[in-house]
Amino acid sequence: MNNTLVAQNIEKYYSGKEKVLHQVSITIRSGESVGLIGESGCGKSTLARCLLLTQNIDSGSIVYQGTPVRATDRSSFKKYKGSIQAVFQNPTAALNPRIHLLNSLMEPLDHLNRRGWFYIKKNQHQRKEVAAQLLELVGLGPDLMNRYPHELSGGQKQRLCIARAISVEPNLIIMDEPTSNLDALIQSEILDLLRALQKRLDFSYLFISHDLPVVQQMCDRILVMRKGQIVDEYMKEELFDTMRHPYTQQLAKWYD
Numbered sequence: 534m535n536n537t538l539v540a541q542n543i544e545k546y547y548s549g550k551e552k553v554l555h556q557v558s559i560t561i562r563s564g565e566s567v568g569l570i571g572e573s574g575c576g577k578s579t580l581a582r583c584l585l586l587t588q589n590i591d592s593g594s595i596v597y598q599g600t601p602v603r604a605t606d607r608s609s610f611k612k613y614k615g616s617i618q619a620v621f622q623n624p625t626a627a628l629n630p631r632i633h634l635l636n637s638l639m640e641p642l643d644h645l646n647r648r649g650w651f652y653i654k655k656n657q658h659q660r661k662e663v664a665a666q667l668l669e670l671v672g673l674g675p676d677l678m679n680r681y682p683h684e685l686s687g688g689q690k691q692r693l694c695i696a697r698a699i700s701v702e703p704n705l706i707i708m709d710e711p712t713s714n715l716d717a718l719i720q721s722e723i724l725d726l727l728r729a730l731q732k733r734l735d736f737s738y739l740f741i742s743h744d745l746p747v748v749q750q751m752c753d754r755i756l757v758m759r760k761g762q763i764v765d766e767y768m769k770e771e772l773f774d775t776m777r778h779p780y781t782q783q784l785a786k787w788y789d
């Protein structure tokens with residue numbers, strides 16, 4: 534099936550501010566690992582929120598599997614929302630401190646209410662079995678589901694957020710600086726986990742970061758954003774080509 538996401542000419546303003554996204558176009562094909570790099574404040578997270586439909590776009594279009602996605606069209610909207618998940622920078626903020634991790638983990642499945650899950654969610658035993666399998670996939674033990682977020686380390690919380698994202702078998706995961714709050718060792722473990730899960734589960738991802746070495750490690754194709762515009766796009770082995778945009782060359786110098 535063609536799981537390609539095509540976003541075209543996306544524009545975004547925040548009230549009282551200059552335009553944040555200028556005619557941004559991005560295509561993510563099935564199974565691809567695409568990087569989005571650029572300095573702080575250039576609009577990376579804004580684009581992520583627009584693609585996730587948690588923020589309105591002012592103009593432009595999003596087409597998924599050949600169908601335009603619009604909030605007014607319930608069927609395309611629901612199909613798209615069920616295919617895309619996110620992992621954010623701050624796992625503590627992503628988890629409700631007052632609810633058991635079992636329920637946090639099951640949120641996307643409970644929310645989507647797919648056929649089959651409707652019955653499982655009423656059966657506490659089956660629900661816990663699914664939770665344990667998800668936790669195992671991200672290297673966590675089943676006992677964690679009975680705890681609260683404050684009882685976990687930052688790395689464990691991020692693993693749990695990854696388990697939550699993969700629970701609905703998404704075609705695409707938007708990863709917005711998923712390791713920048715973690716120390717170097719845990720960061721490298723989480724990056725390895727994400728790569729291994731991608732191989733195993735075959736989702737595509739958009740990996741957002743301002744850290745070029747990390748993006749080089751994680752992505753095959755990389756987009757470079759500057760002041761709300763995509764100014765360069767390259768395959769990772771082309772980073773040092775002389776035809777790179779001067780801004781990419783500047784980023785590459787820090788990497789070299």
Ligand SMILES: Nc1ncnc2c1ncn2[C@@H]1O[C@H](COP(=O)(O)OP(=O)(O)OP(=O)(O)O)[C@@H](O)[C@H]1O
Binds near residue numbers: 547553571574
């Ligand atoms: N909700 C908001 N309301 C108003 N302005 C915002 C909002 N969110 C972001 N901005 C502004 O939009 C611009 C782009 O912010 P954004 O967070 O998308 O950049 P970024 O590239 O993700 O930055 P960082 O790497 O630091 O996370 C910034 O000038 C920011 O101040």
